[in-house]
Amino acid sequence: MDTIPKSSVNVNASGLTRDVYKGSPSTLCAGCGHNSITNHLIKALYEYGIEPHLLAKMSGIGCSSKTPAYFVERAHGYNGLHGRMPSAATGAKLANRELFLLGISGDGDTASIGLGQYCHLIRRNLDCTYIVEDNGCYGLTKGQFSATADLGSVLKRGQVNEFEMIDLCGLAIELGATFVARSFSGDGKQLVPLLQAAFSHRGAAILDVISPCVTFNDHEGSTKSYAYVKDHEVPLHGTDYFAPRAEIVVDYEPGTVREITLEDGAHIMLRKLHDDYDPTDRIQALRTLHDARTQGELVTGLLYVDTGASDLCERERMPRAPLAAFGEDDLRISRDDWSTLMASFG
């Protein structure tokens, strides 16, 4: 009997080992939430089987924006300007629709200097995964508040935040986002399937991941510390991801799970925990966020999803082939048409 020799190394659907999805060593602080997110991303990307040459890692400026260097070394990276990642990502996607865009941003990069571009990326429904590594403060400049810091949160040096926070998830839903999730860097069980669901979604997938800053925002009085988040996290549901054509191997009790089919045929199964939560109900999503905020809770999970919408490239009727592949004959007006055109001015 012939036996297929079993590979001594594990590989994913693209035939690549997990090591291919690693990057340079992190230069962030030990214990930084962002490093956990990087590890979850490596796992999610590996399991999802993304081909590195099609992956475009886009980022702005800040601690979060450094992280694209720490995974999938051989992918293309674009560590651009503060708050301008969305526009660069938009241009890159228009140039090559087949690119798999992964944007990594932070709360300063997105909620302050880049708020305009964030809004318009959502409005255009650019097909990408947009991760905000959200720690409520500016790490690289030593701990000033960011615009996602909660009202009343206290800085290490004692200052109290007197301004309302910008809820990036609520804002995204209000702007018509088609995939909005919130998670916690320390909750890989939730974050990995959410990341994979974001990859499977066609359109802008927003993930606001609370990611404590161990150096500047992990103290008593901070609402973005490990301790605070662990105490106040309220997951909306348990989350399982099944790749396209993968067998759903879990036995769910009828009535305990919501199944959502994503655009590439993957499934996300949302297990009911306490209240029934319908992530296709935009109003319920906004109300849930609002109520959680007034009660000081941090709701996590898939807040909202709309699987039917057109993305930017579809609406612009962009070709499948990269625009760089088109040559003179495809792009120039023909000689005959040119003569007619010039004659029309004479």
Added chain:
Amino acid sequence: MLNDLTIRAATVNGSGSQSSNLVLTHALVRLGIPVAPKNIFPSNIEGLPTWFDVRLSPRGYQCRSRDVDVLVALNLVTWESDIASVKPGGVIVHDASYTVHGATARDDVTYYPVPFTELSKEHFPQGSPRKYLINMIYVGVLAQILAIDLAAVEGALRDQFKRKPAAVELNLSAVHLGYEYARDHLPKVDSYRVEPMPGGTDGLMLMDGNRGAALGCVMGGCTVAAWYPITPSTSLCETFIEYCDRFRVDPATKERRAAIIQAEDELAAIGMVIGAGWAGARAMTSTSGPGISLMAETAGFAYYAEIPGVVFDVQRAGPSTGLPTRTMQGDVSFAAQLSHGDTKHIVLLPATVEESYEFAMSAFDLADRFQTPVFVLSDLDLGMNLWLTTPLAYPEHPFDRGKVLSAEDLGRLSTWGRYRDVDGDGIPYRTIPGTPHPNAGYFTRGSGHDEESRYSESPEVYQRNLDRLLRKYETARGAVPQPLVEETGPDVAILAYGTTHHAVVEARDILRQDGLAVDYLRVRALPFTPEIAAFIARHQRVYVVEQNRDGQLFGLLRAELPANLVERLHSIRHYTGEPIDASAVTVPLLHAERTADQAVAAAVS
């Protein structure tokens, strides 16, 4: 005064005079008479004063003239100042209701009063666009007074309304109404006359520079345009959209071979351009001064990370909002070094519609070849006014995509580094994201990086990289459009660029008639090419003429030239927001020459 005059229509913005002015302009071209139309319009949609000048000149001068020979006065608000603008011996066609006495009663001009409103009311039914038809009446009046052939007017009119055939007869009857009124009521007493010049405009057509640039984008292979509307650049992108709708849609699949995105601001517009350039597309944005102020940040990033992109800056009068509908060459020194740190850009300076088209195509080649943003600086005068131009030539060269490594190339190479200077010209090799090879990827960053595009703060690596970027800039000197030189050997020369060229052409003729021959060099790009310094070295005095207050190109030349050449440069500056005319060149130049002569005489005595 045969065929040598400027007709000015003074109207109210939004009153529909544009169609009439275009009919008049095209009629003159049909008669073989070279014209230079200039639209002087307010930053307003309706209600403010606007002027349209058509200069007729047998020698084909394309610059503005300060002299108004024939005024059509249809704006009571500017009636007094419009009268004052007419030169002695001139003609004033005006609404009969305007009073002529005191300051408005001149004895050195001819008045032709026409009851425009009444004529329109009497002849056109209620519900017809009477207000607009008044403008077509003045075309008929002018045709009669100046003896402009009515058949040419009718031909131009039919062409003007070819997409609205229903409007032809009504407008044509307005022309006839004016013509007949003038014939029956306005005996000719002035001496202006227009005669056909057979062959005078053969092989020429009218086009604006923004359209030329948009066609250059199509033929240059631009596939991504991201823009934020801003006067006077708006029509560049809108015309690009028009041609992409016509010529870039796959008839079978309806797919578009161009993405055009109206961005949320100029920060995003340039961001998309550079993102697209990074991913391999030829991308552009069109803007004006306020836009490039916002684009400074990304311009520096693209320079340092070495990403191609094309920025069209159709300059308007600054600073700040300035005069949004007036012209200026005010962004030259800013664009040349746009962004903080040591940043230097390739800047192209078109002067004509042909160059607007050709330099647009070149800009995409240069951006790809040098992996850097390229700025194309035209201005409102070139971009938005119509110019007589030869038909634009079909491009004979393929796209120059520069040093791009394919998967096959990568297969042959054991290693490569994104920022290595392999060829000694400062230009590295790049890969396009999506290239199917394990070694294709690299990490693009605006922070310090080494030859392998790894993060680095090493002083040696940093300086080496800046030096290579400078080497690349030096290489560009040989690749950008070279200056055009007209040289016969006198000591005195003019150096100019962009639309200033057209005033220099006429100015040199005037100076020659005055017995002063001057050589001429027209700069067409930055970085400066070696020929510029050599030309200056061959002359004693070189007048740098430009349309800004601070002598911006003059300053860039002074910064780069050796001291013995710097002292030969003199600066002539025009900055009213109106296009420069020949007298703005000749008057200061002759004054300076007289001063120089006196200095020489004093030294000799």
